[in-house]
Amino acid sequence: MTAVSAPTACATPLARVSGCDLQVPLVQGGSCTYANFDYAASAPALAAVTDRVQELLPFYASVHRGAGYASRVSTEAYEKARGSVERFVGADSDQVVVFTRNTTDSLNLLAGCVPGDTVVLDVEHHANLLPWNNCRVVEAADTVAETIRRLVAELCAKPAALLAVTGASNVTGEVLPIAELAELAHRCGARILVDGAQLAPHRRVNLAELGVDYLAFSGHKLYAPFGAGVLVGRRDWLDEAQPYLAGGGAVREVTLDETCWAPAPARHEAGSPNVLGVAALAAACDALAALDFDRVVDHERTLAARLADGLADIDGVHLLRLWSDAPDSVGIVTFTIDGFEPGQIAAFLSAEHGIGVRDGRFCAHPLLARIGHASGAVRASLGLGTGSDDVDRLIAAIRQLVDGEACWSYGKTEGLWNPLPETRGFTDQASGAAECV
Template sequence: MTAHDTLVDLPAAGAEPLAALVGADLQVPLVTGGTARYVNLDHGASAPALQAVAGRVAEFLPHYASVHRGAGFPSITSTAAYEAARRSVAAFVGARPDDVVQVVRNATDAFNLLATAVPGDVVHLDLEHHANLLPWRERGSRVVAAGSTVAATLSALEAELARTPAALLAVTGASNVTGELLPLAELAALAHRHGARIAVDGAQLVPHRRVDVAALGLDYLAFSGHKLYAPYGAGVLVGRRDWLDAAPPYLAGGGAVRRVTVGGAVWTTSPARHEAGTPNAVGAVALAAACDALAAIPAEVQEAHERDLRGRLAAGLTALPGVRLLTLWDGEVDAVGLVTFTVDGFPAELVAQYLSAEHGIGVRDGRFCAHPLLDRLHDGRTAVRASLGLGSARGDVDRLVAAVRALVESGPAWTYSDEHLPVPDPRPLPLGLV
């Protein structure tokens, strides 16, 4: 299957899935008896694999061997595939010719690596995912509270960067709580105006919107394969070479060195400098396949599909009494296909368990690894997040809205424990997987 095979001839935006996903027809048991087609509205946590990605991995696996270290033909093939994956990723995100594509585990890993390389303070907003909060704390982290408008937020960042020089401005591309997009070109220009670089957490952005690193003026971009329909354990940090070449090796081990003696080592340059040990070649191949597949879908088609679904979801939920959507700048900016909401009288954990147990719908509940933002938007309490993707369609949105309506009007049909788990839970787990 090629990337183009994933496309579907849409009668209208949002009416049908945009791509074929593994598990799209999965049937899940319900506590009330019988089964239902699983509606996956948890893409923001981990997206299922594209069929094109699974096919590429299956094609690669017979050739899998040691990368960069073997003379056998499978090793030569694996090395070529691993390095070709970097080129596919670089092309997909519009990297500059001299940028490094550093293969890591995920966006969290990428920022922990970058934190070892930043030669100064880091400024970031309070709305960030923990992956873009916690790694900077040992690097002179300076937190700026997002304003009530985008303009006020930009002004606050400018004032902080003007007050005291910083090496890096680290921002999200799209909030993993509200889905709202930040103006990356403006932020990049702002950072550069004050002598700082910019690093973007693209974990929630790259699966939904095209990103051009060079055109936007970004210095670093991080994203995860498991959110980009390639759940095989790889992510990337894409960006400028000099800081990475000057940083200590992220891991000390084979492949990261030019020469080792009993008393010392001469380290090589990036990307090998930070990829000690046997790399995740399968994950890199999968991630490249996902990039190729998404590149084959016209950007305007994906955006129209998502806007239709998100608008339908937001309108359906806000029409229900007692349901509130969480937003940073309500209606002021575009957003990816993600909606976080609360239901009066029902804890978020109960809502999520109810949707799964009685309706076969998967969502996320909690504070989404963004505790400071939930402190601001919902007094630190938990909420429910529904996140859409290439495999989503209007029928999925309508099933969620109908299920929440039934909860608001009649309450759950099943009993739930103090921990909000269904009691009893008669759903059998798949044999062989547990």
């Protein structure tokens, strides 16, 4: 089906984000407004987030042990941020918020706390596939129903401490039935960890209602790209485990003979924390919590369907899916085109149309291999700053490529696809020497 006119609800973005008016050069000359379809990798900052960072920046100082006014302000901002995260994810009373660098950091932290085996699916992002000790991998089926049956069989066959699953696939956007998985895990004597990197920015998550024991997500995917992430979870494992980092702030008392470690969250937050990053993450949580998420979900689903339908109508374009019965999908549309390498497609979109997508294997090599695309694909991901005009630009650009109407030549240099010749400049912008416009 060819994409048709969108309803007013998706014509304009739902929120103002950084870079929304960014002008980028084109290889054929001139420039255009950048169309960002790479939200799943790193989302741009919400205006409320950049405003909060600018507000707090003059007060930036060491936290927890400073008597100065700026230190007190920074400490209060840092600790209040835990409350924002707790409210945003509906944390239960026995769950604690630990600040980290990103989702990968959170999952590696938890991996050192798990007192037993961890069960995962073979379709996980590397961050939720590689860190676990005593890891047992279950092969996903072509349906969610059969995949769940296989997980239950594995959990019942041999005791496991933890089931670690993605909330939404970073390759296809498909969402697993988390509440059902949590109930099954608990019935089998295991706890459940949800990698919420792709889920948290797009869907309401309530840990108490879902029955989820641990959740990890990143600020840079939650419209707060300032280097902070979070692990929310039950306190007992976190209190009993060895500190993630040994150092100042993680202790109650130190002598040359003995160390008394603090409980979580301080136990796993040694060193000077990323105060501004944490404040940015909290601001994003507060801003997203204030949105009408029914409207957010409707906006995203409408745009994703518009994009998927428009691409499917082009000869040679193939959309990637994991399951035939996934209950929901976030705004990710991943595809291949006959006769074109993923990197070639991405280079064309950027160079001639000012469109940013992601190409490759998305840190999910086993997943791409099992669905028959071991060499990679192209991922277009949507967010709060996406409008229907952006979607239509992407569809039109792909149609132009397939119709043989690219106006530039492309080739590989050092293994990467680039326009030949490259006429756009990057050095001034990357170094900060360019004048802001």
